[in-house]
Amino acid sequence: MAEILSSFGLALRLIAGADAEFMRIVALSMGVSLASAALACAIGLPLGAVVAVAAFPGRRSVIVVMNALLGLPSVVVGLVVYLLLSRAGPLGAWGILFTPGAIVIAQTLLVVPMVAALSRQTVEDAWHEYREQLTSLNVRPARAVATLLWDARLSLFTVALAGLGRAFSEVGAVMIVGGNIDGVTRVMTTAIALKTAEGELPLALALGIVLLAIVLALNAGAYAIREWSAPRHG
Amino acid sequence: MASGRSRDVLPLEVRDLGVRLGGRQVLQGIAFRLDAGRRTVILGPNGAGKTSLLRALHGLVASTGSITWGGGGRQRGAEAMVFQHPVMLRRGALANVEYALAVNGVDGAERRRRARTALEQAGLWLLAGQPARSLSGGERQRLALARAWALRPRILYLDEPTASLDPGAAAAVEQEIGRIHEAGTRIVMTTHRLGLARRVADEILFLDDGKLVEQTPADRFFAAPSSAEARHFLDGELP
Amino acid sequence: MKNTLSLVNRARIAFGAALLAAAPLVSANDFITVASTTSTEQSGLFKHLLPAFTKATHIDVHVVAVGTGQALDMGRRCDADVEFVHDKAAEEKFLHEGFGVKRSDVMYNDFVLIGPRSDPAHVKGLGIDAALKKIAEAKPAFVSRADKSGTWAAEVRAWKHAGIDIEKTKGPWYKETGSGMGPALNTASGMNAYLLADRGTWLSFKNRGDLEILVEGDPELFNQYGVMLVNPAKCPHVKKELGGKFVDWVLSPAGQETIASYRIGGQQLFFPNAMR
Secondary structure, eight states: HHHHHHHHHHHHHHHHHHHHHHOOOOOOHHHHHHHHHHHHHHHHHHHHHHHHHHTTTHHHHHHHHHHHHHGGOHHHHHHHHHHHHSSSSSSSSGTTTTTHHHHHHHHHHHHHHHHHHHHHHHHHHHHHHHHHHHHTTTHHHHHHHHHHHHTHHHHHHHHHHHHHHHHHOOOHHHHHHHHHOTTTTOOOHHHHHHHTTTTHHHHHHHHHHHHHHHHHHHHHHHHHHHHHHHHHHH | OOOOSSSSOEEEEEEEEEEEETTTTEEEEEEEEETTTTTEEEEOTSSSHHHHHHHHHHHHOOOOEEEETBBBOOOOOOOOOSSSSSOOSBBBHHHHHHHHOOOOTOOHHHHHHHHHHHHHTTTOOTTTTBGGGGHHHHHHHHHHHHHHHTOOEEEEEEETTTTTTOOOHHHHHHHHHHHHHHTTOOEEEOOOOOHHHHHHHOOOOOEEEEEEEEEHHHHHHHHHHHHHHHHEEEEEHHH | OSSSSOOHHHHEEEHHHHHHHGGGSSSSSEEEEEEEEEEHHHHTTHHHHHHHHHHHHOEEEEEEEEEEHHHHHHHHOOEEEEEEEHHHHHHHHHHHHHOOOEEEEEEEEEEEEEETTTTTTTTSSHHHHHHHHHHHHHOOOOEESSSSOHHHHHHHHHHTTOOHHHHOOOTTTTOOOOHHHHHHHHHHHHHHHEEEEEEEHHOOOOTTTTTEEOOOOOOGEEEEEEEEEEEEETOTTOOOHHHHHHHHHHHHHHHHHHHHTEEETEOOOOEEEEOO
C-alpha cells in the first residue's frame, strides 16, 4: 500500500520535473495512439456503417467475423505485422519496422475491428429508425450511410473514445513491432513493461498513473466538447 | 424540386395489388385509379390495411400486381410522404428541410430560399434553429409536412397526419393540406377522424379486411355508402 | 454535402498521416539497429556506452533488446545491422550459416547464483558444480528463464558441466518461466527461489526481497559477449559502413575503456576482453 501511495508522489514529480526522456515517451505515446485511433475511425466507422446498411450475400457471416475480431489477441497482430514488415517479409522494402509508423499500423489493425463492430451495431439500430423516412426522401444508400454516421455521432464518438483507450493501452504488439527502442519507439506502456522487468516497480506504477491521468484528461476534454456541441443539435 | 419530368405521374393506376407482411395477406386484389385534381382519403376500420396501402403505393413495401404512373414507371422525385411518426435528423428544423432539398439535387441559394419559404408558410420560421427532435408532436408534424412540401411533390401521401395532435395543431395541419392541394399536389391520405375526412375528401377509398370495398365521391359516401361494411363503419365510428 | 467527419476527426487523420510520413525520419542522425539481449539492456550498459559512441561518430544506435534466440533470428531476417549477444555457441552457428561476417569477443560479465538468505540447499560459498548438485538433490524452488536466451543457455551448460541431466531431473521445483531476466528475478523474489542471473541485471534489480548472491566467481560462470556485423551478402540492406564503425569502435581502446568504466554502486560490471 505504501508502495502505491509513494508512486502517486513519484508520478507528480515526473510530471512536474518534465525530464526530457519522460516527455519524449509521453509525446510518442500520445502521437501514435491518437494517430492510430484516428486512422482506425476513418476506416472502421464507414466500414461498420456500410455493413449495417448494405444488403449483400454473406452479410451475416461478415457480421459474425467482425464481432469475433473483437477478441483478436494483440500479440498475434504484433507478430503478423512484424513478419510483414521485417526485411525478410513482403513489405520489408518499406523499411518501417522498429519505427513509430510500425506501431501505428499495428495499433490501427487492433482498433479497426473494435470501431467497426461497435459502429455497425450503432448504425444498424439507427437505420431501423430512419430507413423508411430516408427512403421516402429519396436518399441513396451511399448518402444514407453518411447521414446515419453523422446523426449517430454522439454514440459513435463514444466508440471512437473506446478505440483511443484501446490504442493507449496496447503493449504486446507495440513491443514486437516497435522494439521498445530507447528514444525512438519507447512508449509509456512499453516503458512500464521495461521498468517492471527491471524490478523498478514504484517507477513503473508511477508511469502507469501518469498514463491513466492522460487518458482521463483526454476523455474529460472529449466529454466537454460533446456537451458544448450537443445542445446545438439535439 | 428536380424539374424536367418527361411525363405526368397521374393518373395513378393500381391493378390487382397484393401485399404480404409477416406471413399474412394484408391487402388483396386492390384496384383503383386516381386522377388529377382530387383529394383522396382512405378510410377503414383498424387493421384494414390503410397504412400498408400507402406504403405500397410509395414503394416502401413489396407488392404484387401493378402500379403505373401516367402509364409508366415510378418517378421517385414526384412523390413524398408524411409518416404518422415522422423521423427528424439530429439537426435544426431548417436544416432538416434543407437536407431533404439537398438530397433531391437542390443547392445553394435556391435551397435556402425554398427551405425558408416552407417554414414560413407552415408558421415555423421562429423555430428554424431549434433542434428538430426537441419540437412538440404538433410542431414536428407540421415540420414534416413543410419538408415534404418543399420538395414540390406531384403526389403527397399522408398517414394519419393529425392522429396525435391537439385541435389547434390539427387545424393548422388541415389548413396546410388545403393549401398544398390548391397548389396542385395530389393528396392521398389515411385517417380515422371522420370530421377531417368529411372536410378534406373529394373521394373516399374504403378498405375493409385487406380489400377495397368501394371508391366513391365523398359527399355520396357520407350520405349513403353503397356497401354494408361502410355503413357499419360510419354508424360505429365517432364523428 | 455535409462532410460526415467532424473537424476533430479530420485533424486527427491529418496528424496520423503526418506521423506515418515522418516515421522513418525519427532521428536527424544516421542510425544503426543493434540486436541485443534484455539482460544487457537492463544492466544499463547501453545508456552508458552508446552516448559515447554517438558523440564520437554522430551515429545513433537503435537497440532492440530481446532474448538471444530472437536477437539472432532478427539478424537472419535482416532486421538488424549488428548482433551484440552472449551465447558463443549460438553465435558461431549464426556465423557458420553465413549470416554474420566475423565474430569478435568484446567483453564478459559473470553469472551469479542467487538464492534466499535462508539457503535451504546449503550452497553458499561453494563452486557452481557442487552447488548445482546440491540443488538437484534438495530440489528447492528454482527459477529458470527457459527462453533460448544466452543466460538460459549458460544455465543449461552449467547443469551439464555439473553432471546433471536437467531434462530428467527437473520437476515441480524447477519453474520454467519463459521470460526475460527481470521478470524471472521478480518471480524468484516472489517465491524465494534460486536462480542463475547475470551480475549486471542483479545489481540493477531493485525488487530483491529476501534474495542474495550465494555463489560467485567460479570461472565456469563467466559470460562472454560477442559482436558481429550482419552479413551484407545475405542482407543487402545492412548498413555495413555504419555497422562496421560500431563494431570497430566497441573493439577499440576507446570503446573498451568505456565498457570498463561502467559501474553500478561502484562495482564494475563488464570486463572488456577484445583481442588486441
